[in-house]
Amino acid sequence: MTAAHRAPPPPPISKRMQRDIDDPIPLKKGVLRFLEDPYHKTKNPNGIVNLGVAENTLMADELLDKLPKSLHMEYEDLGYGRPNGSVRLRTALANFINAHFNPATPIKADHIVATNGACAAINTFSYTLCNPGDAMLITAPYYGAFDPDVSHKSGARAITVNLNGRSPFEVDHIEALEQCMSKCQAEGIIVKGMILSNPHNPLARCYSREVLEALLKFASKHNIHVVSDEIYALSLFDHHLNDADAEEPQFTFDADNVDPSSLHSSSFISMLALPNLVELINPELVHIVYGMSKDFCINGLRVGFAISPFNSAVLEGIGGNAEFSWVSSITDSLCSTILEDTKWTNWFLLRNQKKLAASYLRTCKVLDHLNISYLPAQAGHFMWIDLKPYCDKIKDLLMERSGEAPKIPSQTLFNALIEHKVYIAFGEAFHTEEIGRFRLSYSMNKDAQELGLMRMEQVLKCITSGDIELSISPDEEDIYKLSKTLDDVCLVEATVGEMIPQNERPEKKKGPQCIVS
Amino acid sequence: MTAAHRAPPPPPISKRMQRDIDDPIPLKKGVLRFLEDPYHKTKNPNGIVNLGVAENTLMADELLDKLPKSLHMEYEDLGYGRPNGSVRLRTALANFINAHFNPATPIKADHIVATNGACAAINTFSYTLCNPGDAMLITAPYYGAFDPDVSHKSGARAITVNLNGRSPFEVDHIEALEQCMSKCQAEGIIVKGMILSNPHNPLARCYSREVLEALLKFASKHNIHVVSDEIYALSLFDHHLNDADAEEPQFTFDADNVDPSSLHSSSFISMLALPNLVELINPELVHIVYGMSKDFCINGLRVGFAISPFNSAVLEGIGGNAEFSWVSSITDSLCSTILEDTKWTNWFLLRNQKKLAASYLRTCKVLDHLNISYLPAQAGHFMWIDLKPYCDKIKDLLMERSGEAPKIPSQTLFNALIEHKVYIAFGEAFHTEEIGRFRLSYSMNKDAQELGLMRMEQVLKCITSGDIELSISPDEEDIYKLSKTLDDVCLVEATVGEMIPQNERPEKKKGPQCIVS
Known part of the structure; x- marks a missing residue:
């Protein structure tokens, strides 16, 4: 026996790290399932086709x-x-923002801190704005990785604001924010800010000026910060839909002379573009996140930007620990070269928009054919679809077969899809309350997309006909728990809108009005 | 007047971020002085020559x-x-470690987490091993950036262990560690580990097997972790000194067939190389940090590695929040290509060692000529020199002129050097207690080096002759404070060995014995 065998066990790892590990976000759990056996046209044609990650391989x-x-x-x-x-x-990015985000006040290099990805930028804002235990509000549904981005390392909390069937694109959803704010105040939780993504992830739509103004007035009323994640700003394509061809994108433009305005649609309004910002809110409360992953179609690049044009204290803060979010000089240099090459950039972005439009329309056709409802997309790499009818059918089938209904039928559906080699992201990963919502990506090449959609169609048909094996996933409870309540004070994630135990929650009568078929 | 002028001030930034900003490490303060006016051969020949940063431009x-x-x-x-x-x-790095660190148990890709720089790797270990308020011990002098690396974002404390004149390369310095450990226990501070750099920064020497074993036994006795930062492992050059030519490095080797063993010197022993590790300590307590910045001479690359071969819980922990220390895929790919090209790597590393040896010898010549004491270097980009005689002279001159002695004469010397356009790193930035220690870098091209040393020589001569204007820097107190005590519990840095107020501390009688002239 060696000395080591007599040694005491090593001290356990830190509680916060153990907690971070023990609470993987559902989005990650989904991706890990896909990564077990990823599809490749030649190397692994029977692998799982990825229609779930926000990854754009079109370019x-x-x-x-x-x-x-x-x-x-x-x-x-x-x-x-x-x-x-x-x-x-930072100069190249400032020029890019000034060219494409229409800021009312020009952005300068000094307003920007580059980070190794947008998640690091959000984490930097969270660490800077919040003391441990302070909260950032986010209306559901939202990008599931906002939870660790806000809470890990910073000890802040991401608080899910459930909208109870209201649309985040309507002004009346501010009521839910007000209610959440009151609850936080009643419970002694200090709210330091709110985060929103515009264009929205997972809803793939942009906020109107009216709603942006209402959100800013809400933030102003409570003197809280607003962090607007605008990482999909140039993955906008709704202005190309009328002349897009679903089968073949049209590139009938002069590649050498792309008019930057052809990249812009009136649907997207950056938080920086509001000319009356100062009348709505103290601008010191307004901050932006951007990154190269989405509009430039390189998730692996890990280049994000924390932008704070009006608040020197926050600006100093977001740069205060920059050594931990340091971008490699190689990547820094490469990004600079690309951003400085405005001719190429404009060509690339327009080409991407046209491809996204075509790819989106292709998906709409399939969904229309299958009679699946979806929220019309304006931007992004994905769309928000409604598979509740199939979840209801799954419930019925399982009740019939085993007398037991799954608590989260969308998990059973998700598992069935994975079994049949297609991955789409389940709505619980985005904190939705609605049953059967999924985020479906379309930003991949046509072959993979067609194969993935075909596999999805097969599964859905088998569910309709009852000709499929189904089982309640053993980790359903876990996933539900993860996407919902957590109220350890030191922790990090908490859902104030979700205080009612899940089995006492009233069943929703209908989906949000913005879902159309 | 706009609405904003009537608005309340925005909430202040978080306390921990304000603290991080308010406590810049002295090392950073020094670098910032240099960065105000950096020398460039053609663009800014009158700028400040950098002989202070650990940056190797020889390759x-x-x-x-x-x-x-x-x-x-x-x-x-x-x-x-x-x-x-x-x-x-991670596979390429594992192969590299197995080829050059002589590990008793081979390292695998799965033992490694790549991070955006070694500072992020240390921060990851700190966050994983420590709860907020827990401590990591580090013997002085040490690399000043260990303070934020350990404490920022993690809320752990870096505790400076003063050796009271003992050398960290002698076994008897363990006594100081034991004393510090007792003090921590008495004050209820939970010590979770210790950090050391080997080869040592700033001392530029390697730990002997005997001392490594004693350190591990100390850690084992208290069941604390050991994180060994071995980032300078292949910047070893002491085995080339006998046949090195200070004026022109010798490259009399076959570039296509470099024997890897020619890269190794018996002076460096990796913590992983101890065959009797398991008899000394529970190996689960032993971890390594490496990075590409130093041996591959690219500080801007931001690629570090947290390596934990024996502890699956820590391994899971250091990977637990990897999205915030994510390396760009571009850089990841480039590094992989380089590490896989073992022929080129071996050639590059050997060539670098030969250049470092020559450059080091060149510096020794100048220092010998000036009768400046220094600790002989074995590895790294710098050496530890003793300018106390000049500090004493500065004290005398200022007493004579103004009746006021500077509390930190090395700060006055530092300022005089900066005024005369040469930057070397002052010892206080490395938490030394010895007066007048500086870290002098030599890993730059000959022209810059000669110019920098010439400027340094001029300043020192003027001090000797009294023919120089000197003034006590207004921020001396600050710098001294920063490098010493801090005992806010939530904070982060604390010096247990430094409980006696500075004006009551007994003056040291002599420098550490390892300083030779």
Whole structure:
């Protein structure tokens, strides 16, 4: 026997890290299922087709042609440089924002901190704005990774604001925010801000000016910060839908002379673009997140931006620990080169928008054919679809077969889809209260998309006919729990709108009005 | 007047972020002074020459030739990939460690989490091993950035262990660790681990097997973790000193067939290389940090590695929040290509060692000529020099002139050097108790080095002759405070060995014995 066997066990790892590990977000759990056996056209044709991750591979050829040619390393790129991003990169991004976000006040390099991804940018805002235990409000549904982005390492809480059937794109949803705010005050939770994504993830639509103004007035009333995640700003395509061809995107534009205005649609209004910002709110409360992952179709690049144009204390804060979100100089240099090449950038972004429009229309056709309801998309890589009828059918089938109804039938549906080799993201991962919502991605090549949709169709048909094996997933409870209540004070995630135990919650009568068939 | 002018002020930023900002490490303060006016041979010949940062520019031409050719982007590099680093990168690094660190148990890809720099790796260990308020011990002097690396975001404390004149390379310094441990226990501070750098920063020497074993026994006795930062492992050059030419490095080796053993010196022993590890300590307590910045001479690359081969809980922990230390896929791919090219890597590392040896010897010559004492270096980019005689002279001069002695004469010397356009890092930034210690870098091209040393020589001569204007820096107190006590419990940095107010501390009689002239 060695000495080690007589040694006491090592001290356990820290409680907060154990908690972070023990609470993987449902979104991650879904992705991990897909990653067990990912589809590849030649290497793994029977693998799981990914129609769930927000990953845009439509522009892969264009990127693989451009990126390797764009790495021009300089002597300076070898040294430390600046942990908040090079002046070159931040200047290029400021110019990009000024060209495409229509800011009422021009953005400068000094307003920007570059981070290794947008999740690090949100984490930086959370750490800067919140003391441990303070909260950020987010209306449901929302991008599930906002939970760790807000809470991990910062000790802040992401509080889900359930809208009780209201649409976040209607002004009346502010009432739910007010109610949540009152609950927080009653429970002694200090709310420091709210986060929203615009264009919205997972709803794939943009906030109107009216709603943005109402949100800002709400934030102003309570003197809380607003962090607007605008990472899909240029993945906008609703202005191309009328002349888009679902089968083949149209590139009838002069690649060398793309008019930047052809990239813009009136549907997207950046929080920075409101000319009357100062009348709505103290601008010191307004901040933006952007990143290269989505509009430039490179999730692996890990380049995000925390932008705070009006608040020098927050600006200093978001740069205060920049050494932990430091972007590699290689990547910094490559990004700068791309952003500076405005001719290429405009061409790339327009081409991407046209491809997204075509791909989206292709998906709509299939969904219409299957009579599946969905929220019309304006931007992003995905759409929000309604598979509740299939969940209801699953409930009936399982009751019939075993006398036991699944608590989360969408989990059973999700598992059936994974079994049949297609992955779409389940709504619980986005904190929705609605049963049977899924986020369906369409930003992949046509072959994979057709195969994935075909597999989905087969599963849905088998459910309709009852010709499918189904079983209640053993971890359903877990997933539900994870996406809902947590009220350890030191923790990090808590759902104030969800105080009623799930079995006492009244069943919803109808879905949000914005769902159309 | 606009609405904003009537608005209440925005909530202040979080206390911990304000604290992080208010306590910049002295090392950073020094670097910021240099960055105000950095020397460039043609663009800014009158700028400040950098002989203070641990930045190795000796291999810049070789890198600028190799790196741009090495970016081969694949379709997979566009996607998310894995936040803990690609399997490819971690496999390449495992092979590298197995080839060069002589581990008693081979390292596998699964033992490694890639991070955006070694500072993020240390921060990950700190967050994983410590609850807020728990401590990591570090013997002084040490790399000043360990303070934020340990404490920021994690809420752990970096506790400086003063050795009271003992050398960290002698076994008897364990007594100081034991005393510090007792003090921590008496004050209810839970110590979770210790950090050491080997090769040592700033002392530029390696720990002997005897001392490593004593350190591990100490850690075992108290059941605390040991994190060994081995980022300078291959910047070892003491085995080349006998046949090195200070004026021109010798490259009399076959570039295509470099024997890996020519890269190794018996002076460096990795913590992983101890064959009797299990007899000394529970191996679950032993962890390693590595990174590409130093041995590969690219500080800007931001690629570090947290390595934990024996403890699955810690391994899971260091990967638990990897999305915030995610390495860009571009950089991940580039690093993988370089590490896989073992022929080039071996050539590059050997060439770097030879250049470091020559550059070090060149510096020794100048220091010998000036009769400046220094600790002989074995590895790294810098050496630890003793400018106390000049500090004493500064004290005398200022007493004579103004009747006021500076509390930290090395700050006055530092300021005089900066005024005369040369930057070297002052010892206080490394938490030393010894007066007049500086870390002098030599890993830059000969022209800059000669110019910097010449400027330093001029300043020192003027001090000797009294022919120089000197003034007590207004922020001396600040710098001293920063490098010493802090005992806010929520904070982060605390110096247990430094409980005696500075004006009551007995003056040291002599420097550490390891300083030779």
